[in-house]
Amino acid sequence: MAYQRGSLKKVERKEGMTWVLRYRIKGKEQTPLVVGLVRDLPTEDKANVEVDRLGLRVRVNCTNPRTERVRFNQLAEYYLKVEFDPEVTASPKSENTKPILDHYVRDFLIAEWGDEIAEDIEPLEIQKWFNALHNKEEYGWTTVSKIRGIMNRIFKIGIIHKKVSKNPVEGLKTSAKTTYKAIKITPAQTLLILRSVMGNMLHFTLVFVVAATALRSSELLSLRWADILWEERKIRIVKSWKKTGVDGSTKTPSSERDVPMGRVLTHYLREWHKQTPYAKPTDFVFPSMNRSGRVPICSSVFCSDYLRPAAKAAGVPIPDGHRWGLHNLRHSLSNWLVNKAKENPKTVQGILGHSRIQTTLDLYTDEDLDEMIAAQDKFIDAVGFEKETVQ
Secondary structure (H helix, E strand, O other): OOOOOOEEEEEEEOOEEEEEEEOEEOOEEOOOEEEEEOOOOOOHHHHHHHHHHHOHHHHHOOOOHHHHOOEHHHHHHHHHHHOOOOOOOOOOOOHHHHHHHHHHHHHHHHHHHOOOEHHHOOHHHHHHHHHHHHHOOOOOHHHHHHHHHHHHHHHHHHHHOOOOOOOOOOOOOOOOOOOOOOOOOOHHHHHHHHHHOOOOHHHHHHHHHHHHHOOOHHHHHOOEHHHEEOOOOEEEEOOEEOOOOOEEOOOOHHHOEEEEOOHHHHHHHHHHHHHOOOOOOOOEOOEOOOOOOOOEOOHHHHHHHHHHHHHHHOOOOOOOOOOOOHHHHHHHHHHHHHHOOOOOHHHHHHHHOOOOHHHHHHHOOOOOHHHHHHHHHHHHHHHOOOHHHOO
16 A cells, blocks of 8 residues: 555534544545644644654554554543543542443443444444434433433543544434423421431431431531531531542532521431430531441431331322432422422522522422412403303
8 A cells, every 4th residue: 555645634623623634545535533723733734743743644554544543442441531530621520420420331332332443433323222222222311311421422532632533423312301200298298207207316307407408418428517507507518428438529519508507407406416426526417327427327228218118108109119219308398499488599599509590490390280370360360251250
């Protein structure tokens, strides 16, 4: 094969105008290799220097060019390293996310595409696979969308780090439909649940705190008594408990906040402080008794063994297999505050520690049937029909 230099060309990409090196193998046009952004390499001479620095012409003229091209499993493993490195990623993933991300990358993406040359994977084949995951293997669209997002990110990282030159996932679609709807409970049902766990002061206080403050489970578990600011009547949220068994940062910067502590909540926290065998400032507020207070209580075990049965006994309609736990108390408080108590949504956003008010309104509140009926009646009254005429 005759030595070829290839030809440089400027193309419009999402990142901006980009130099690419075009070349052929046996007369067939190949996927151009990314050289760099035009703003960084303003002249063709500088682009040529970058081509040589990256060894792209050596790659083009290899006897077997495919040996120089990265396979998807290599690209995916590289992504897993980069995504948790604060030196090269603007918003590195938290340690809590690592096992979940590993599962999606290795059990789905590498299992399906691992041996393929990353740049040879066709968009149509990926789209067919997404559809098959939902239609044949019966994964929910939310799961498939999560997989699509991760695969898209893998290729984006690959482009940034010059491992690949194109992203076949860009532009592909998955449905955002989800059948999941958080089950919310009424204040009356909350009272029945609290009464059912009153025999255990640890369990009672835990449920009361979440019901009254809407703390995330990870925020609740990380609490030490030093975080309860009695004189200031607030709970300081500055960390969260990770699945790896250590403290970590909160979910978002806005999750760091002071949570108000009213009179009744203060009373029950003080009562628990008097009774707990672990009452030092550095002790967990909700300790694991089985582990002698060295770690917090296991929230998943507590929910399955105590909270879920108590909710069912209180008349909460929880179908078998449906997620239900402490997070539902968070949803219930926010929904009630907005729809029934008519609190300012900005106030509720602050309680929940959301960075965006739209999250509070879209995901944590529902339309209120009574309010919708009242609004409908107002319009009908304005039209002029008398209510008495409707039997």
